[in-house]
Amino acid sequence: MNIAFYVYILELKNKALYTGFTGNIKTRYNQHINGLVASTRGLRPLKLVHYECYILEEDARRREKFLKTSDGKMFLNRQLSSYLRKIGRYKEL
Secondary structure, three states, X not given: OOOOEEEEEEEOOOOOEEEEEXXXXXXXXXXXXXXXXXXXXXXXXXXXXXXXEEOOHHHHHHHHHHHOXXXXXXXXXXXOHHHHHHOOOOOOO
C-alpha cells in the first residue's frame, strides 16, 4: 500500500517537459534514467525538475490529467517560469 502518490515533471534532452504519475518517485525516476520507460528512452539524458506529493491516488491522477491540458501547461509555464527562462523554454503569455 502506497502512503503517497506523485506527479512529476521531467525535462527531456530536447528541452520538452514530460508529466508523469507514480506511487514511488525514486524507482520511477531511476526507470526513466535507465531507459526502461519507452516514452522517454530516446530522450535521455533527462532531469527531474518538479514533483508534487498527494495522499490520495485520485487527487494525484486528477492533477496529472490537468497538467497535461493546455490550461495545465500554462500553469506549469508560470510556476516554473524562472527555470524555463534559464533553459530557453519560457513562453510569454
